[in-house]
Amino acid sequence: MDKESYIFNKFKxxxxxxxxxxxxxxxxxxxxxxxxxxxxxxxxxxxxIATKSMLVNISDAIAMNAVPKYALLGVSxxxxxxxGEIDELxxxxxxxxREYGVQIIGGDTISDEKIVISITIISxxxxxxxxxxxxxxxxxxxxxxxxxxxxxxxxxxNGGKISNDSKFYIPNLKDKFFYKVAKxxxxxxxxxxxxxxxxxxxxxxxxxxxxxxxxxxKDELCSGExxxxxxxxxxxxxxxxxxxxxKTNTKITIFGQCVELDENxxxxxxxxxxxx
Amino acid sequence: MDKESYIFNKFKxxxxxxxxxxxxxxxxxxxxxxxxxxxxxxxxxxxxIATKSMLVNISDAIAMNAVPKYALLGVSxxxxxxxGEIDELxxxxxxxxREYGVQIIGGDTISDEKIVISITIISxxxxxxxxxxxxxxxxxxxxxxxxxxxxxxxxxxNGGKISNDSKFYIPNLKDKFFYKVAKxxxxxxxxxxxxxxxxxxxxxxxxxxxxxxxxxxKDELCSGExxxxxxxxxxxxxxxxxxxxxKTNTKITIFGQCVELDENxxxxxxxxxxxx
Numbered sequence: 001m002d003k004e005s006y007i008f009n010k011f012k013x014x015x016x017x018x019x020x021x022x023x024x025x026x027x028x029x030x031x032x033x034x035x036x037x038x039x040x041x042x043x044x045x046x047x048x049i050a051t052k053s054m055l056v057n058i059s060d061a062i063a064m065n066a067v068p069k070y071a072l073l074g075v076s077x078x079x080x081x082x083x084g085e086i087d088e089l090x091x092x093x094x095x096x097x098r099e100y101g102v103q104i105i106g107g108d109t110i111s112d113e114k115i116v117i118s119i120t121i122i123s124x125x126x127x128x129x130x131x132x133x134x135x136x137x138x139x140x141x142x143x144x145x146x147x148x149x150x151x152x153x154x155x156x157x158n159g160g161k162i163s164n165d166s167k168f169y170i171p172n173l174k175d176k177f178f179y180k181v182a183k184x185x186x187x188x189x190x191x192x193x194x195x196x197x198x199x200x201x202x203x204x205x206x207x208x209x210x211x212x213x214x215x216x217x218k219d220e221l222c223s224g225e226x227x228x229x230x231x232x233x234x235x236x237x238x239x240x241x242x243x244x245x246x247k248t249n250t251k252i253t254i255f256g257q258c259v260e261l262d263e264n265x266x267x268x269x270x271x272x273x274x275x276x
Numbered sequence: 277m278d279k280e281s282y283i284f285n286k287f288k289x290x291x292x293x294x295x296x297x298x299x300x301x302x303x304x305x306x307x308x309x310x311x312x313x314x315x316x317x318x319x320x321x322x323x324x325i326a327t328k329s330m331l332v333n334i335s336d337a338i339a340m341n342a343v344p345k346y347a348l349l350g351v352s353x354x355x356x357x358x359x360g361e362i363d364e365l366x367x368x369x370x371x372x373x374r375e376y377g378v379q380i381i382g383g384d385t386i387s388d389e390k391i392v393i394s395i396t397i398i399s400x401x402x403x404x405x406x407x408x409x410x411x412x413x414x415x416x417x418x419x420x421x422x423x424x425x426x427x428x429x430x431x432x433x434n435g436g437k438i439s440n441d442s443k444f445y446i447p448n449l450k451d452k453f454f455y456k457v458a459k460x461x462x463x464x465x466x467x468x469x470x471x472x473x474x475x476x477x478x479x480x481x482x483x484x485x486x487x488x489x490x491x492x493x494k495d496e497l498c499s500g501e502x503x504x505x506x507x508x509x510x511x512x513x514x515x516x517x518x519x520x521x522x523k524t525n526t527k528i529t530i531f532g533q534c535v536e537l538d539e540n541x542x543x544x545x546x547x548x549x550x551x552x
Contacts, residue, residue, distance in 0.1 A: 108307045
């Protein structure tokens with residue numbers, strides 16, 4: 001049983017179920033980033049931990065076509081953390097905040113056994129893009145390359161090392177591209193649990209089936225924490241979107257099409273699930 | 277060294293340092309509520325844990341004269357939690373959300389070893405009240421009775437039991453009183469770390485000294501997690517405030533006065549500190 005879905009069904013209302021909740025022109029997104037669940041200390045420096053925790057939260061905002069403005073940080077730190085280590089961590093938060101024009105406006109700090117980071121990002125948008133909104137016939141695409149994070153993760157799990165600029169450490173957000181194409185997009189979400197799992201969510205919320213246009217590898221389908229964007233758009237906007245992708249130097253892959261839902265077109269996620 | 281202050285000084289800007297951060301008409305507050313730090317499972321039912329975690333966050337909003345509207349929940353739950361236990365927890369969140377007219381609009385759930393609850397409350401106000409704003413001559417008061425939570429906490433720590441309606445379980449928020457008196461209040465904050473510690477913060481941010489008007493007991497001064505409100509106001513509003521207190525059936529205690537800061541009037545917190 002998927003306990004995460006169970007819990008969120010209990011809170012179900014018109015505002016949740018997306019990467020962020022839209023209230024007026026504000027979008028609110030919140031994610032936990034936890035030692036032993038999302039990362040291990042021996043894999044990442046404190047600066048890398050802070051950097052990634054900010055980026056994965058900002059990713060939610062971008063996928064909704066919202067510009068991040070403010071952040072609230074809740075941080076639990078081990079009792080024995082040194083001032084130098086606190087500096088490393090706060091420098092990571094501040095670096096990304098500066099890069100994206102985000103102001104850290106408050107939060108809470110406690111002392112406990114391990115690092116838990118809870119970030120709330122407050123973003124602004126005039127045209128939010130939801131998971132819901134795709135239509136029969138829409139093309140489906142994703143940004144960037146998928147699969148590397150899975151391989152990087154496997155190397156780390158086997159005690160190996162990966163490059164400091166690998167995507168596992170620094171998700172490569174596609175804000176410049178996505179803000180420009182947003183007006184042509186019907187539905188979108190960031191790819192955090194793997195294309196296959198996230199595609200199944202997007203199709204389900206739109207009650208649509210799937211027609212593949214490309215054969216994707218298991219690595220492409222099942223690689224989590226990619227923080228690329230999965231999006232749906234009308235075929236008539238394909239050229240405009242490709243042009244913007246070219247101008248912003250952003251790779252996109254059109255891999256499928258939304259079709260009417262029936263027993264043959266129903267998309268089923270076959271990747272192993274990591275949650276709960 | 278106070279690592280919490282050290283961290284938040286690193287993020288210092290015009291918006292933080294209060295119970296909540298004010299942006300336009302919105303107030304954002306965020307607190308962590310963690311098993312083993314703020315509560316133990318054997319002390320509280322899951323419903324009580326959820327209830328208290330919501331109330332302590334709503335308390336921040338009320339002390340700023342803001343009306344809570346939306347909540348984002350980040351919840352880490354033990355892997356072996358049952359559906360019945362999830363129901364207990366979600367019922368607690370929903371009960372308080374309903375009581376205060378708060379909509380739960382999203383969040384994040386993960387599976388880990390213990391319960392970590394991170395709540396962001398989004399509130400609205402036309403007249404935010406800050407910690408800063410008190411003047412020389414202002415009277416200082418607190419709502420309710422202080423001291424009981426310290427005693428209840430000691431009973432629990434010694435393996436005893438406390439009543440289900442004790443303040444340790446259900447903070448008794450003073451929203452009805454405080455929204456009505458807010459226009460007469462110069463500065464306020466909720467009492468989470470004990471009157472003495474929180475008074476020292478309020479006076480410091482206003483560069484003011486303290487003149488006691490009453491002798492308070494150590495229990496009253498040093499009891500944390502009371503979630504009563506500490507507030508400062510001009511003496512000319514005393515009668516109006518007392519009248520509203522009477523009408524809303526709210527006990528208030530005027531215990532001191534803000535005076536010019538010098539070495540004799542500087543207020544020094546003598547209670548044991550619990551943080552870090």
